[in-house]
Amino acid sequence: MTKRYSGGCACGALRYETRSAPIFQNHCQCQDCQQRSGTGHGSYLTFPDRTGVTVTGEAKTWRMTADSGHDKFQAFCPTCGTPVYLTFAAMPFVAINAASLDDPGQFKPQAITYTLRAQAWDRVDPALQAFERMPQG
Numbered sequence: 001m002t003k004r005y006s007g008g009c010a011c012g013a014l015r016y017e018t019r020s021a022p023i024f025q026n027h028c029q030c031q032d033c034q035q036r037s038g039t040g041h042g043s044y045l046t047f048p049d050r051t052g053v054t055v056t057g058e059a060k061t062w063r064m065t066a067d068s069g070h071d072k073f074q075a076f077c078p079t080c081g082t083p084v085y086l087t088f089a090a091m092p093f094v095a096i097n098a099a100s101l102d103d104p105g106q107f108k109p110q111a112i113t114y115t116l117r118a119q120a121w122d123r124v125d126p127a128l129q130a131f132e133r134m135p136q137g
């Protein structure tokens with residue numbers, strides 16, 4: 001039986017739902033995530049294929065080049081500004097912002113990425129596997 005993940009932005013105009021299983025769940029301390037979140041890291045559940053995720057409502061997106069050199073598209077709600085998910089130019093993945101879940105307790109972080117960019121004041125669970133950058137795969 002597959003779990004269902006659903007969520008959306010703070011005002012409720014942008015929603016998503018999926019029954020696929022996340023392939024990676026992480027806290028990311030890269031500079032992009034710091035700037036976009038306004039704090040020390042972003043937290044994501046990455047799903048293997050965006051066609052498996054149903055989005056309702058209108059997202060605005062903007063494109064940026066990640067530290068890895070890959071382009072990604074940040075999707076947010078134009079009404080309330082909440083970042084909800086991101087997609088990638090070269091990969092079918094969709095990464096959902098963990099706290100946008102209706103039940104954020106479904107987020108089960110496995111790893112911390114980009115620890116080389118971490119702020120000293122941003123301490124994340126030291127029991128998690130830590131990567132200086134983004135692991136391959």
Ligand SMILES: [Zn+2]
Pocket residue numbers: 009010011012013014077078079080081082
């Ligand atoms: Zn909204």
Ligand SMILES: [Zn+2]
Pocket residue numbers: 028029030031032033034042114
């Ligand atoms: Zn990041």
